[in-house]
Amino acid sequence: MDKKIEQTQKLTISTDVDELVGWLSSTGDRQTALFERAREVKLNRIGNVVHFRGLIEFSNLCRKNCFYCGIRKDNKQVSRYSLSEEEIVTAARYAFDNGFGSVVLQSGEITSQEFTDFIERVIKKIRQSTSPEIGITLSLGEQSEETYLRWREAGAQRYLLRIETSNPKLYKLLHPDDSLHRFETRLNCLYLLKKLNYQVGTGVMIGLPFQTLEDLANDLIFMYRFDIDMCGMGPYIEHAQTPLYNFNSELMSLQQRFDLSLKMIALLRLLMPDINIAATTALQAIDPIGREKAIRVGANIIMPNITPAKYREHYLLYENKPCIDENADDCLSCLEARIAMIDHRIGKNERGDSLHYQNRNKKNQVYGSYLSGQNQ
Ligand code: SAH
Ligand code: SF4
Secondary structure (H helix, E strand, O other): OOHHHHHHHOOOOOOOHHHHHHHHOOOHHHHHHHHHHHHHHHHHHOOOEEEEEEEEEEEOOOOOOOOOOOOOOOOOOOOOOEOOHHHHHHHHHHHHHOOOOEEEEEEOOOOOHHHHHHHHHHHHHHHHOOOOOOEEEEEOOOOOHHHHHHHHHHOOOEEEOOOEOOOHHHHHHHOOOOOOOOHHHHHHHHHHHHHOOOEEEEOEEEOOOOOOHHHHHHHHHHHHHHOOOEEEEEEOOOOOOOHHHHHHHHOOOHHHHHHHHHHHHHHHHHHOOOOEEEEOHHHHHHOOOHHHHHHHOOOOEEOOEOOOHHHHOOOOOOOOOOOOOOOHHHHHHHHHHHHHHOOOEEOOOOOOOOHHHHHHHHHHHHHHHHHHHHHO
16 A cells, blocks of 8 residues: 555544644644545545635624724724625625525624614525525624524524634733623624524634644634534734734744644544535635645635625735635636636535534434433
8 A cells, every 4th residue: 555545544633732733833744644634534524525605795894903803993094884785685696696505794893783683684685585595604793692593593504703712811912901802702602603503613813923833722622622513714914004913023924824724724624524614715815726725635615705896905804815806707717717626626506504513413303302202
């Protein structure tokens, strides 16, 4: 047998911090073995299919001031915008017409009764205008249980809320120390989303100032223990109009952040073989074929930006964001060719729900019927 295959077959990963740190610092043959094993596991469990989520960044209004983010409230250089109900539904319809099985609605954090009502109406309208109904993922930050429930009942199935870092001390360094930016609140929101039976996605930024490899290893363990269904994580990329920019001298190079991100994806795939893992746009900001590289080492989701082009330059979470001056068609056709080049196919018209979520629900049902059997 080929020596390389023998090596990769022996590769198993556990939730041991030191072991994970070892993998995160791996280079050369050891790193290659990690990538190959993650690729094999993904192909076995998920297949060579990539599902698209049309990303609609529908508003850059935000009440928060995260130190790393370009659209933070206090950045007065940002010109603020919000799409109308009709513009969002039109974008979702575009996604549907082009075979995307799902859309993601993302914005800054806005909390008000009007906003809750607005999103509820948008979800219902998207469902009415697509048949079979397109999948709807929300990424709208921290909200009340009641709001999450209303959106779930309106028909959203998934929610993305990155924990950003699982280390509460590091979280504190990255956010203002006030009641709007509490680690505990973010964590509690993730529990609420799980309780409301969303497919729950989280993730972290990789290569932040003050972040250690131990922190990243603990992030992987956090996602494993929380039993997430989806993950979106990618490199931290600095933005000059943010407070964290002052700590640039603490940063590793962009290439190192990129490599570390690929290792994080590969390790998570080995720890959680059936979850959905996004190849995030931030990877493409560093390497033009960054997302394709992520697909090769375990990711299975791409989120093409289908925000109307005139708004894109105003949703700059970080610098060098790609595809901001292209229209949605350009992005789609270039992506189709890129996916074919890495021997993958696009799961057109398929929702691409998290297999992990389906499997965990099946387990719960079996366990539930076992319990109800005992009660009889
Ligand atoms: N307001 C929502 C959703 C939009 S922000 C929320 O915060 O959850 C989406 C993600 O962008 C954040 O979770 C964060 O991880 C990421 N992000 C923000 N600034 C970034 C930066 N400078 N580099 C990389 N990712 C960044
Ligand atoms: Fe607002 Fe999200 Fe940016 Fe924080 S990361 S400032 S919540 S858009």
